[in-house]
Amino acid sequence: xxxxxxxxxxxxxxxxxxxxxxxxxxxxxxxxxxxxxxxxxxxxxxxxxxxxxxxxxxxxxxxxxxxxxxxxxxxxxxxxxxxxxxxxxxxxxxxxxxxxxxxxxxx
Amino acid sequence: xxxxxxxxxxxxxxxxxxxxxxxxxxxxxxxxxxxxxxxxxxxxxxxxxxxxxxxxxxxxxxxxxxxxxxxxxxxxxxxxxxxxxxxxxxxxxxxxxxxxxxxxxxxxxxxxxxxx
Numbered sequence: 024x025x026x027x028x029x030x031x032x033x034x035x036x037x038x039x040x041x042x043x044x045x046x047x048x049x050x051x052x053x054x055x056x057x058x059x060x061x062x063x064x065x066x067x068x069x070x071x072x073x074x075x076x077x078x079x080x081x082x083x084x085x086x087x088x089x090x091x092x093x094x095x096x097x098x099x100x101x102x103x104x105x106x107x108x109x110x111x112x113x114x115x116x117x118x119x120x121x122x123x124x125x126x127x128x129x130x
Numbered sequence: 131x132x133x134x135x136x137x138x139x140x141x142x143x144x145x146x147x148x149x150x151x152x153x154x155x156x157x158x159x160x161x162x163x164x165x166x167x168x169x170x171x172x173x174x175x176x177x178x179x180x181x182x183x184x185x186x187x188x189x190x191x192x193x194x195x196x197x198x199x200x201x202x203x204x205x206x207x208x209x210x211x212x213x214x215x216x217x218x219x220x221x222x223x224x225x226x227x228x229x230x231x232x233x234x235x236x237x238x239x240x241x242x243x244x245x246x
Contacts, residue, residue, distance in 0.1 A: 024192075057231070059175075066225055067175065069234035078234065110175055114229065118191040119165070119177040 025049050025113050029122035035130040040101045044125045046094045046111035055115035058087055058096045061124075062107045070109075071096065103129070132156040134226050134237035141243045147214040150240045152226030157233075159207040160184065165229045166200060166211045168222040169239075176222075180229075181209060216244045 026049035036042050046056065054074035059067035069078045071087035074094055084099045098105055106129050111122040137151040152164065166178040178198060179190035185202040199212040209226055223239040 057229075057234070061175075066227075066236035066239055068236075072231040072234065076232070078232070112175070112177075112229075114231070117180070117189045119180075119229065121175040121177065124174045 024118055025052060025116055025120050027111055027113055027120050027122040029109075029111055029125050031125060032123065033126045033128065035128050036101055037130045038101055038103060041097065041099045042101065042127065043098075044096045044109055044111075044127075046089075046096070046122050048092045048094075048113055051091045052113045052115035054090050055113055056087075056089065056094050057112045057114065058085075059110045059112065060105075060107045061110065067110065098127075101127075132235045134228075134235055136224075136226060136237040136240045139241045139243075141245065142216050144217055144244055144246055146216050146244075147212060148216060148242050149210055149212045150224050150226075150242070152209045152211070152237050154207045154209070159202075160204055162228050162230050162233060164200070164202065164209040165227050166198075167225045167227055167229075169225070170219070170222040173222075178211070178224075213242075216242075218244050220244050 028047045056074045058071040061067040070081050070085050075087045086097045088095050109125045133155045135153045140148050160183050163180050165180040168176050181188045181200045188200050197214050202209045221244050223241050225239050226237040228235045
């Protein structure tokens with residue numbers, strides 16, 4: 024199975040900040056990587072697919088980059104609604120696997 | 131608009147089975163895979179398995195092999211996830227999702243509680 028490792032596990036930031044979350048795959052996955060945002064009690068919401076493509080309706084403050092094994096999600100100009108948990112997920116091979124999550128909290 | 135509507139809360143005893151449904155609307159049901167993902171309380175997301183658009187083939191995570199069955203009924207645009215031999219650590223919210231790169235939609239989740 025492909026292991027997905029996110030860092031950091033938690034992150035404290037202020038409104039207006041720019042933050043980055045990284046995701047490393049245990050083997051190359053080309054660009055078969057998605058990023059999700061999840062708020063308490065809700066289903067995950069897709070933000071990015073194919074490592075860097077913005078999902079329809081997602082604001083351009085979210086951006087993704089990377090290829091192979093190392094990927095980054097960047098969120099610019101944090102707003103209160105952006106404080107949530109973020110997951111990466113590889114869909115190169117079955118079983119699909121998720122990172123352990125990064126909880127973004129208000130400082 | 132695309133909607134995936136799941137069945138309601140389930141409470142089961144250890145050793146029992148549960149069947150969760152996911153009714154799709156707003157898109158061509160037979161064009162996309164359907165996946166099941168679960169989330170234990172306070173934990174991350176765990177992929178369980180998937181079924182092909184036609185329903186002819188399934189793939190399951192090794193962890194659930196022999197205990198899970200995913201089926202689909204194209205006449206009602208509904209996908210089912212059947213999990214047997216339930217244990218307390220199966221307590222989780224179960225989501226159906228298309229996980230289709232640019233076509234990514236999720237159900238609202240179904241809480242399954244396993245308790246004696």
